[in-house]
Every structure is written in C-alpha cells, then in structure tokens.
Amino acid sequence: DVVMTQSPLSLPVTLGQPASISCRSSQSIVYVDGNIYLNWYQQRPGQSPRRLIRNVSNRDSGVPDRFSGSGSGTDFTLQISRVEAEDVGVYYCMQGTHWPFTFGGGTKVEIK
Amino acid sequence: QVQLVESGGGLVKPGGSLRLSCEASGFTFSVHYMNWIRQAPGKGLEYISYISGSSADIIYADSVKGRFTVSRDNAKNSLYLQMNSLRDEDTAMYYCARSARLLDTWGQGTLVTVSS
Numbered sequence: 001d002v003v004m005t006q007s008p009l010s011l012p013v014t015l016g017q018p019a020s021i022s023c024r025s026s027q028s029i030v031y032v033d034g035n036i037y038l039n040w041y042q043q044r045p046g047q048s049p050r051r052l053i054r055n056v057s058n059r060d061s062g063v064p065d066r067f068s069g070s071g072s073g074t075d076f077t078l079q080i081s082r083v084e085a086e087d088v089g090v091y092y093c094m095q096g097t098h099w100p101f102t103f104g105g106g107t108k109v110e111i112k
Numbered sequence: 113q114v115q116l117v118e119s120g121g122g123l124v125k126p127g128g129s130l131r132l133s134c135e136a137s138g139f140t141f142s143v144h145y146m147n148w149i150r151q152a153p154g155k156g157l158e159y160i161s162y163i164s165g166s167s168a169d170i171i172y173a174d175s176v177k178g179r180f181t182v183s184r185d186n187a188k189n190s191l192y193l194q195m196n197s198l199r200d201e202d203t204a205m206y207y208c209a210r211s212a213r214l215l216d217t218w219g220q221g222t223l224v225t226v227s228s
Binding site for chain 1: 157159171174207212216217219221
C-alpha cells in the first residue's frame with residue numbers, strides 16, 4: 001500500500017500568518033493517464049471532510065485563494081497564505097492513484 | 113445543489129449486520145462512481161470501497177473484503193453498504209462520497225457502533 005506521511009501532526013498558527021503542511025508518498029503516484037491524484041481535504045470540528053485541492057494544485061470552487069497546493073514526485077505541500085479562524089481543523093492529503101487509495105494521518109491546525 | 117445523505121447507522125452487536133444507505137440528489141447519479149469512506153472515533157480516514165455507475169467495477173479494502181458488499185440502485189439515486197460479520201474495529205462514522213479517486217462531495221456521515 002502507498003503510505004502517505006503528513007507533517008507536522010499539529011500546527012499552531014497565529015492569525016494572519018502563513019501555514020504549510022507537507023505530505024509525502026512512499027512511491028510515485030502518477031497514474032497511467034498522466035494525472036497525479038493527490039487531493040487535500042479540510043475537516044472542521046464536527047463536520048465531514050471537504051475537498052480543497054484536487055490533482056496537486058487545482059483549487060475547488062468556493063475555496064478561498066489563500067489555499068494553494070503544490071508538489072511533484074513524492075513530495076506535496078498545502079499552503080495557507082494567511083490563516084483565518086475558520087481554517088481551524090484537520091487537514092488530510094489523499095492519493096487516488098493506487099488501490100487501496102490512502103489518506104495521510106492528518107495535520108491539526110489550531111490558532112495560537 | 114449536489115447532496116449526499118447517509119442513513120442506517122446504529123448500535124449493533126459483534127457478528128451482527130447493518131445496511132447503510134446514501135441518497136443522492138442534485139446530479140446525474142448513474143454516471144458517477146460512488147464511494148464509502150470511514151473514520152473511527154478520533155482517528156483518520158479509511159477508504160473502504162467504490163462502485164462504478166454501472167456497478168461493473170467494484171473494489172474493497174482488505175479490511176472489509178468478504179464481509180461488506182457495496183451496491184447501488186440508479187433508479188432510486190441510492191448507494192448501499194451491506195455490512196455483515198461486524199467487528200469492534202468497524203465502529204466508525206461512515207461517509208459516502210462522489211467520484212472515485214477525487215471524492216469531490218461528501219455526505220454528513222452515519223455512525224456505526226459495534227459493541228456488546
């Protein structure tokens with residue numbers, strides 16, 4: 001199975017400051033069609049997950065532009081340019097290339 | 113508006129069975145892959161199954177293979193998960209989501225508790 005390793009586990013951030021979450025896959029996640037099925041999800045307290053980013057860097061409709069995704073090979077990053085109070089929650093990366101599709105362990109973003 | 117609503121969760125004894133449902137609205141259900149993902153209390157996410165629009169392509173995680181069966185009724189815009197031989201470790205919130213590999217829309221989840 002492809003192991004998705006996220007860091008850090010916990011990320012205390014000051015409001016208005018940037019935040020960065022790393023996600024590393026244990027092997028290449030380039031699919032046969034050339035796509036990289038690496039997505040990012042936000043799970044606010046008490047809510048179901050919501051997709052923020054698909055295919056490494058494509059932001060979903062309605063997602064604030066302070067969220068951005070990047071990466072290649074086996075290293076991927078989710079960045080929040082200026083953290084707001086509503087960004088508190090757990091963030092997960094997920095690879096949808098190799099079955100079983102797997103999630104990272106999650107990064108908890110909290111306000112300092 | 114795309115919406116997914118799960119139901120059917122509850123308390124069941126080890127070895128018991130439960131059938132979850134996911135009702136879809138706001139999109140053409142029959143053309144989309146649908147998925148089940150679960151989350152144990154306080155834990156991360158586990159992708160457990162997907163099914164194609166025609167039901168021709170179905171896959172399961174090893175943790176549920178042989179015990180869980182996914183199905184769908186396109187006429188009713190509904191997705192199902194039949195869960196048999198339930199174990200303590202199956203206790204989780206179960207989510208349905210649209211689009212294999214991409215999981216673009218999630219339901220609110222239904223809680224399954226396996227306990228004697």
